[in-house]
Amino acid sequence: MITNEYLNRVLADVKQRDPNQPEFLQAVEEVFESLQLVVDKHPEWEKAGLIERFVEPERMVMFRVPWVDDNGVTHVNRGYRVQFNSAIGPYKGGLRFHPSVNLSVIKFLGFEQILKNSLTTLPMGGGKGGSDFDPKGKSDAEIMRFCQSFMTELYRHIGQFTDTPAGDIGVGAREVGYMFGQYKKIVDRFDGGVITGKGLTYGGSLARTEATGYGICYFSDEVLKYNGKSFEGQDVIVSGSGNVAQYCAQKVFQLGGKVIAMSDSKGYIYDPNGINLDVLFDIKQNRRARISVYADEVAGAKYVEGCANIWEVPCNIAMPCASQNEMDEEGAKKVIANGAFAVFEGANMPLTPGAINAVRGAGLLYTPGKASNAGGVATSGLEMSQNSIRMSWSFEEVDEKLHNIMKSIFQACLKASIECGHPGDMMLGANVAGFLKVAEAMMAQGVV
Ligand code: NDP
Numbered sequence: 419m420i421t422n423e424y425l426n427r428v429l430a431d432v433k434q435r436d437p438n439q440p441e442f443l444q445a446v447e448e449v450f451e452s453l454q455l456v457v458d459k460h461p462e463w464e465k466a467g468l469i470e471r472f473v474e475p476e477r478m479v480m481f482r483v484p485w486v487d488d489n490g491v492t493h494v495n496r497g498y499r500v501q502f503n504s505a506i507g508p509y510k511g512g513l514r515f516h517p518s519v520n521l522s523v524i525k526f527l528g529f530e531q532i533l534k535n536s537l538t539t540l541p542m543g544g545g546k547g548g549s550d551f552d553p554k555g556k557s558d559a560e561i562m563r564f565c566q567s568f569m570t571e572l573y574r575h576i577g578q579f580t581d582t583p584a585g586d587i588g589v590g591a592r593e594v595g596y597m598f599g600q601y602k603k604i605v606d607r608f609d610g611g612v613i614t615g616k617g618l619t620y621g622g623s624l625a626r627t628e629a630t631g632y633g634i635c636y637f638s639d640e641v642l643k644y645n646g647k648s649f650e651g652q653d654v655i656v657s658g659s660g661n662v663a664q665y666c667a668q669k670v671f672q673l674g675g676k677v678i679a680m681s682d683s684k685g686y687i688y689d690p691n692g693i694n695l696d697v698l699f700d701i702k703q704n705r706r707a708r709i710s711v712y713a714d715e716v717a718g719a720k721y722v723e724g725c726a727n728i729w730e731v732p733c734n735i736a737m738p739c740a741s742q743n744e745m746d747e748e749g750a751k752k753v754i755a756n757g758a759f760a761v762f763e764g765a766n767m768p769l770t771p772g773a774i775n776a777v778r779g780a781g782l783l784y785t786p787g788k789a790s791n792a793g794g795v796a797t798s799g800l801e802m803s804q805n806s807i808r809m810s811w812s813f814e815e816v817d818e819k820l821h822n823i824m825k826s827i828f829q830a831c832l833k834a835s836i837e838c839g840h841p842g843d844m845m846l847g848a849n850v851a852g853f854l855k856v857a858e859a860m861m862a863q864g865v866v
Pocket of ligand 1 (some may be wrong): 588589657659662682725740765791792795
């Protein structure tokens with residue numbers, strides 16, 4: 419419940435202005451609930467219109483992306499780039515290619531990105547972009563033509579000191595490569611720092627591929643230690659099977675846990691012996707096949723239709739790493755009833771508000787994605803650092819920096835939670851710690 423009058427007024431304005439943006443409104447409301455304690459203490463923010471400016475993107479670009487398929491048929495998709503907040507650094511945030519992409523989704527992601535990037539301690543503002551293009555079932559040539567068309571418009575809005583995109587759902591190394599190639603051709607310069615997630619032969623960083631998933635586990639491990647627990651011997655569900663889920667699962671095993679279930683958007687696999695990641699990586703990375711293939715090839719494993727059903731699998735720790743709102747209240751209640759003690763978000767906003775309330779209300783450990791998955795963008799920042807100094811660090815160096823960043827994010831969240839009188843509340847801590855730095859910078863820079 420938000421009691422602060424100023425926040426309630428701004429929230430009502432946002433709802434009235436953008437009634438058709440449910441994901442964005444959900445993200446704003448969740449953040450506001452955490453912020454009221456600090457907004458209460460800063461009456462000067464209202465006069466400066468700080469919160470009104472915080473919820474309104476600095477710039478939004480929407481554009482036509484025409485492309486021709488292998489049969490010569492023309493398609494038109496819609497491209498987006500939301501440059502949300504540049505108070506602490508150039509806009510930074512991924513590009514998502516998925517049919518569900520619309521302005522609401524990109525705005526919610528961009529809004530969350532402001533706080534996430536602030537938490538990394540690196541100088542990065544918040545932005546996000548993408549398209550409603552569906553890469554599934556497309557040939558490499560079609561993907562290339564789409565990426566080239568997308569970049570033919572996007573290039574004029576980005577740059578290492580302005581806005582630096584990266585990957586997200588549906589955008590991996592292949593797509594980043596095609597987009598970087600087109601950018602380089604148009605501007606006739608090798609601006610390595612303009613996009614991150616690049617291949618290793620042309621400016622990418624070692625450990626970037628693993629960073630988001632590993633970072634989630636490093637952060638979760640700190641939370642577990644703080645609560646006198648560990649991954650050792652725990653049965654873990656990692657939903658999704660994309661970039662984030664794959665490397666999250668790998669690190670869970672390295673930390674002594676056992677991942678017993680994973681999913682894609684059609685269904686989930688359950689393997690009581692622990693998911694064999696060699697098989698899973700081959701299915702997803704080399705064959706780009708459905709996750710159901712795993713159950714055909716691994717004895718003792720089973721496949722169940724319906725991705726949301728994954729939460730019926732008994733586990734100790736649930737790590738949703740697929741997409742927004744993938745765990746609803748019903749799913750959360752199953753996880754709780756089965757005796758889990760923690761839900762650690764890996765994806766962006768994977769729990770609905772009802773699910774968050776259920777999980778927190780039942781006393782489970784809970785971490786928000788904006789803190790736990792910040793290792794991805796942090797390592798993108800490290801990729802840009804390497805591009806700037808024209809050097810590349812070893813896997814171990816990057817991994818160590820990532821680990822330290824995740825520890826410092828945990829410490830920042832913990833400190834903010836203690837200052838707000840709720841020690842260990844990671845949701846409150848992440849929102850407050852992320853916001854305070856941005857607020858201070860925005861106040862210092864005047865009404866812009
Ligand atoms: P990918 O495209 O690599 O993978 C997404 C995976 O999630 C796919 O396996 C997809 O299945 C599956 N999926 C989608 N919707 C659902 C659903 N409702 N239930 C179960 N599975 C589903 O994306 P990423 O791994 O990169 O991103 C995952 C999440 O992490 C997103 O929220 C993203 O914003 C966030 N994130 C990603 C970062 C990164 O570095 N990549 C950084 C920070 C956050 P299918 O193949 O069937 O579509």
